[in-house]
Amino acid sequence: xxxxVTEVMAExxxxxxxxxxxxNEKHGDDHGVNLGKLRAVAxxxxxxxxxxxxxxxxxxxxxxxxxxxxxxxxAFERDELDAMVREARTPKVHDWLVSYAVKRSPHAEELRxxxxxxxxxxxxxxxxxxxxxxxxxxxxxxDLAALLDTIEADMKDAPDRLQWAMNTCLAHIGIEHxxxxxxxxxxxxxxxxxxxYPTSPGCTSPYAPTWIAEMVRRQGK
Numbered sequence: 064x065x066x067x068v069t070e071v072m073a074e075x076x077x078x079x080x081x082x083x084x085x086x087n088e089k090h091g092d093d094h095g096v097n098l099g100k101l102r103a104v105a106x107x108x109x110x111x112x113x114x115x116x117x118x119x120x121x122x123x124x125x126x127x128x129x130x131x132x133x134x135x136x137x138a139f140e141r142d143e144l145d146a147m148v149r150e151a152r153t154p155k156v157h158d159w160l161v162s163y164a165v166k167r168s169p170h171a172e173e174l175r176x177x178x179x180x181x182x183x184x185x186x187x188x189x190x191x192x193x194x195x196x197x198x199x200x201x202x203x204x205x206d207l208a209a210l211l212d213t214i215e216a217d218m219k220d221a222p223d224r225l226q227w228a229m230n231t232c233l234a235h236i237g238i239e240h241x242x243x244x245x246x247x248x249x250x251x252x253x254x255x256x257x258x259x260y261p262t263s264p265g266c267t268s269p270y271a272p273t274w275i276a277e278m279v280r281r282q283g284k
Contacts (some may be wrong), residue, residue, distance in 0.1 A: 066108060066111075066114065068114060068117040068121065068184035069115060070124075071104070074091070074120075075096055075106060075124075075129065078101070079095045080096070082095075087155075087170075091154050093124050102132065104129060105129055107274035108129075108133050110134070112134055112138045115130040116134075119132035119147065122150075123172075124156055127151070129152050131160060134164060136165075136167035139170075144164065144165055144170060144174060147277065148165070149185075151174075151183065154204070154224070157188075157224070161189050161193065166195065172197075174189075174190075174193070175190050175194060175197070176190075177190070178190030178193070183222055184225040185211045187225050188227070191226045191228035191229075191232055195228065198236055202215065207236055207240060207243055210232060210236065212238060215250050218250075218254055227257060230257055230271055233271045234274045234275055235276045237279075238282075246271045248276075250269030251270065251275070256271070257271070258270045
Protein backbone atom coordinates (compact mmCIF):
# COMPACT_ATOMS: atom_id res chain seq x y z
CA UNK A 64 0.00 0.00 0.00
CA UNK A 65 1.40 3.38 -1.03
CA UNK A 66 2.35 5.91 1.61
CA UNK A 67 0.05 8.91 1.88
CA VAL A 68 1.36 12.45 2.15
CA THR A 69 -0.13 12.62 5.66
CA GLU A 70 1.85 9.56 6.74
CA VAL A 71 5.07 10.87 5.24
CA MET A 72 4.62 14.30 6.83
CA ALA A 73 4.16 12.60 10.21
CA GLU A 74 7.36 10.64 9.62
CA UNK A 75 9.24 13.84 8.80
CA UNK A 76 7.84 15.56 11.89
CA UNK A 77 9.13 12.70 14.03
CA UNK A 78 12.63 13.22 12.57
CA UNK A 79 12.67 16.92 13.44
CA UNK A 80 15.79 17.81 15.47
CA UNK A 81 16.08 21.30 17.02
CA UNK A 82 19.89 21.18 16.81
CA UNK A 83 19.78 20.37 13.10
CA UNK A 84 17.29 23.18 12.56
CA UNK A 85 19.51 25.66 14.38
CA UNK A 86 22.47 24.79 12.14
CA ASN A 87 20.36 24.92 8.97
CA GLU A 88 18.82 28.26 9.87
CA LYS A 89 22.30 29.81 9.87
CA HIS A 90 22.39 28.97 6.16
CA GLY A 91 18.87 30.18 5.44
CA ASP A 92 17.24 26.73 5.47
CA ASP A 93 14.15 26.32 7.63
CA HIS A 94 14.07 22.58 8.38
CA GLY A 95 15.38 20.31 11.11
CA VAL A 96 15.67 16.92 9.45
CA ASN A 97 19.10 15.34 9.12
CA LEU A 98 19.74 14.87 5.39
CA GLY A 99 21.06 11.34 5.86
CA LYS A 100 17.79 10.35 7.53
CA LEU A 101 15.84 12.18 4.81
CA ARG A 102 17.66 10.15 2.16
CA ALA A 103 16.86 6.95 4.06
CA VAL A 104 13.16 7.83 3.90
CA ALA A 105 13.51 8.50 0.17
CA UNK A 106 15.26 5.16 -0.36
CA UNK A 107 12.33 3.38 1.28
CA UNK A 108 9.72 5.30 -0.68
CA UNK A 109 11.53 4.97 -4.03
CA UNK A 110 10.26 6.93 -7.02
CA UNK A 111 6.69 8.18 -6.59
CA UNK A 112 5.90 11.13 -8.84
CA UNK A 113 2.42 11.90 -7.52
CA UNK A 114 3.60 11.71 -3.93
CA UNK A 115 6.44 14.06 -4.90
CA UNK A 116 3.92 16.57 -6.25
CA UNK A 117 1.83 16.31 -3.08
CA UNK A 118 4.88 16.75 -0.84
CA UNK A 119 5.97 19.79 -2.84
CA UNK A 120 2.49 21.31 -2.53
CA UNK A 121 2.75 21.30 1.28
CA UNK A 122 5.28 24.14 1.10
CA UNK A 123 7.28 22.49 3.88
CA UNK A 124 11.04 22.59 3.26
CA UNK A 125 11.83 19.03 4.44
CA UNK A 126 8.88 17.72 2.43
CA UNK A 127 10.08 19.55 -0.67
CA UNK A 128 13.58 18.15 -0.29
CA UNK A 129 12.09 14.67 0.00
CA UNK A 130 9.90 15.35 -3.03
CA UNK A 131 13.01 16.07 -5.08
CA UNK A 132 14.53 12.74 -4.01
CA UNK A 133 11.48 10.65 -4.98
CA UNK A 134 10.34 12.54 -8.07
CA UNK A 135 10.65 11.49 -11.70
CA UNK A 136 12.36 14.56 -13.24
CA UNK A 137 11.26 13.85 -16.80
CA ALA A 138 7.62 13.79 -15.69
CA PHE A 139 7.51 17.48 -14.80
CA GLU A 140 6.05 19.88 -17.35
CA ARG A 141 8.04 22.95 -18.36
CA ASP A 142 5.63 25.39 -16.70
CA GLU A 143 5.51 23.21 -13.60
CA LEU A 144 9.29 23.48 -13.16
CA ASP A 145 9.15 27.21 -13.84
CA ALA A 146 6.56 27.64 -11.08
CA MET A 147 8.58 25.45 -8.72
CA VAL A 148 11.77 27.46 -9.13
CA ARG A 149 9.84 30.64 -8.41
CA GLU A 150 8.53 29.08 -5.19
CA ALA A 151 11.89 27.65 -4.07
CA ARG A 152 13.23 30.39 -1.83
CA THR A 153 15.42 28.45 0.61
CA PRO A 154 18.94 27.66 -0.65
CA LYS A 155 18.86 23.87 -0.24
CA VAL A 156 15.48 23.46 -1.95
CA HIS A 157 16.61 25.74 -4.77
CA ASP A 158 19.90 23.87 -5.23
CA TRP A 159 18.29 20.42 -5.17
CA LEU A 160 15.51 21.50 -7.52
CA VAL A 161 18.03 22.64 -10.12
CA SER A 162 20.41 19.69 -9.61
CA TYR A 163 17.98 16.80 -9.13
CA ALA A 164 15.01 17.83 -11.26
CA VAL A 165 15.67 20.61 -13.77
CA LYS A 166 19.07 19.38 -15.01
CA ARG A 167 17.53 15.97 -15.74
CA SER A 168 14.45 17.38 -17.45
CA PRO A 169 13.97 17.53 -21.23
CA HIS A 170 13.00 21.19 -20.64
CA ALA A 171 16.36 22.10 -19.07
CA GLU A 172 17.78 24.01 -22.04
CA GLU A 173 14.59 25.95 -22.73
CA LEU A 174 14.35 26.92 -19.07
CA ARG A 175 18.05 27.83 -18.92
CA UNK A 176 17.62 30.34 -21.70
CA UNK A 177 14.40 31.72 -20.23
CA UNK A 178 15.78 32.09 -16.71
CA UNK A 179 19.19 33.52 -17.54
CA UNK A 180 17.98 37.12 -17.75
CA UNK A 181 14.91 36.81 -15.50
CA UNK A 182 14.29 39.92 -13.37
CA UNK A 183 13.87 37.68 -10.31
CA UNK A 184 17.51 37.19 -9.31
CA UNK A 185 16.83 33.85 -7.59
CA UNK A 186 15.33 32.54 -10.83
CA UNK A 187 18.23 34.04 -12.79
CA UNK A 188 20.65 32.22 -10.50
CA UNK A 189 19.04 28.93 -11.60
CA UNK A 190 19.66 29.94 -15.20
CA UNK A 191 23.30 30.65 -14.43
CA UNK A 192 23.67 27.36 -12.53
CA UNK A 193 22.37 25.50 -15.59
CA UNK A 194 24.71 27.53 -17.80
CA UNK A 195 27.72 26.67 -15.63
CA UNK A 196 26.79 23.01 -15.98
CA UNK A 197 26.60 23.33 -19.75
CA UNK A 198 29.94 25.16 -19.88
CA UNK A 199 31.52 22.18 -18.16
CA UNK A 200 29.68 19.34 -19.89
CA UNK A 201 28.15 20.48 -23.19
CA UNK A 202 29.53 23.88 -24.25
CA UNK A 203 28.73 23.54 -27.95
CA UNK A 204 26.58 26.47 -29.06
CA UNK A 205 27.30 28.67 -26.06
CA ASP A 206 28.80 32.13 -26.63
CA LEU A 207 31.46 32.00 -23.94
CA ALA A 208 32.80 35.47 -24.74
CA ALA A 209 29.32 36.95 -24.30
CA LEU A 210 28.89 35.11 -21.00
CA LEU A 211 32.18 36.60 -19.80
CA ASP A 212 30.98 40.05 -20.89
CA THR A 213 27.85 39.69 -18.76
CA ILE A 214 29.76 38.30 -15.78
CA GLU A 215 32.27 41.14 -16.00
CA ALA A 216 29.49 43.73 -16.08
CA ASP A 217 27.06 42.30 -13.54
CA MET A 218 28.66 39.85 -11.10
CA LYS A 219 30.26 42.35 -8.71
CA ASP A 220 26.94 43.89 -7.63
CA ALA A 221 24.71 40.82 -8.00
CA PRO A 222 22.83 39.47 -4.94
CA ASP A 223 24.54 36.57 -3.18
CA ARG A 224 22.86 33.59 -4.84
CA LEU A 225 23.09 35.05 -8.34
CA GLN A 226 26.67 36.14 -7.71
CA TRP A 227 27.61 32.62 -6.60
CA ALA A 228 26.11 31.05 -9.74
CA MET A 229 27.81 33.58 -12.05
CA ASN A 230 31.11 33.02 -10.27
CA THR A 231 30.73 29.26 -10.73
CA CYS A 232 30.16 29.82 -14.43
CA LEU A 233 33.24 32.08 -14.59
CA ALA A 234 35.37 29.40 -12.93
CA HIS A 235 34.11 26.64 -15.25
CA ILE A 236 34.91 28.76 -18.30
CA GLY A 237 38.45 29.26 -17.00
CA ILE A 238 38.92 25.62 -16.04
CA GLU A 239 37.46 23.95 -19.12
CA HIS A 240 38.33 26.39 -21.91
CA UNK A 241 42.01 27.27 -22.16
CA UNK A 242 41.43 29.96 -24.79
CA UNK A 243 39.36 31.97 -22.30
CA UNK A 244 41.38 31.11 -19.18
CA UNK A 245 43.48 34.26 -18.94
CA UNK A 246 40.43 36.49 -19.40
CA UNK A 247 38.45 34.54 -16.79
CA UNK A 248 41.30 34.86 -14.29
CA UNK A 249 41.65 38.56 -15.08
CA UNK A 250 37.94 39.18 -14.46
CA UNK A 251 38.17 37.30 -11.19
CA UNK A 252 41.22 39.25 -10.05
CA UNK A 253 39.66 42.61 -10.86
CA UNK A 254 36.23 41.92 -9.35
CA UNK A 255 37.63 40.00 -6.32
CA UNK A 256 34.29 38.29 -5.75
CA UNK A 257 34.48 35.69 -2.92
CA UNK A 258 38.17 36.44 -2.42
CA UNK A 259 37.75 36.32 1.36
CA TYR A 260 35.20 33.50 1.48
CA PRO A 261 35.98 31.22 4.45
CA THR A 262 37.29 27.91 3.15
CA SER A 263 37.86 24.80 5.23
CA PRO A 264 41.32 23.17 5.21
CA GLY A 265 41.66 20.83 2.25
CA CYS A 266 38.88 22.55 0.30
CA THR A 267 39.34 24.73 -2.77
CA SER A 268 38.44 28.40 -2.45
CA PRO A 269 35.48 29.59 -4.56
CA TYR A 270 37.54 32.68 -5.50
CA ALA A 271 37.69 32.12 -9.25
CA PRO A 272 41.43 32.70 -9.90
CA THR A 273 42.36 30.27 -7.09
CA TRP A 274 39.67 27.77 -8.10
CA ILE A 275 40.74 27.83 -11.76
CA ALA A 276 44.45 27.48 -10.96
CA GLU A 277 43.89 24.56 -8.58
CA MET A 278 41.60 22.61 -10.91
CA VAL A 279 43.86 23.17 -13.91
CA ARG A 280 46.79 21.92 -11.82
CA ARG A 281 44.89 18.80 -10.73
CA GLN A 282 43.69 18.00 -14.22
CA GLY A 283 47.05 18.65 -15.84
CA LYS A 284 45.53 21.13 -18.26
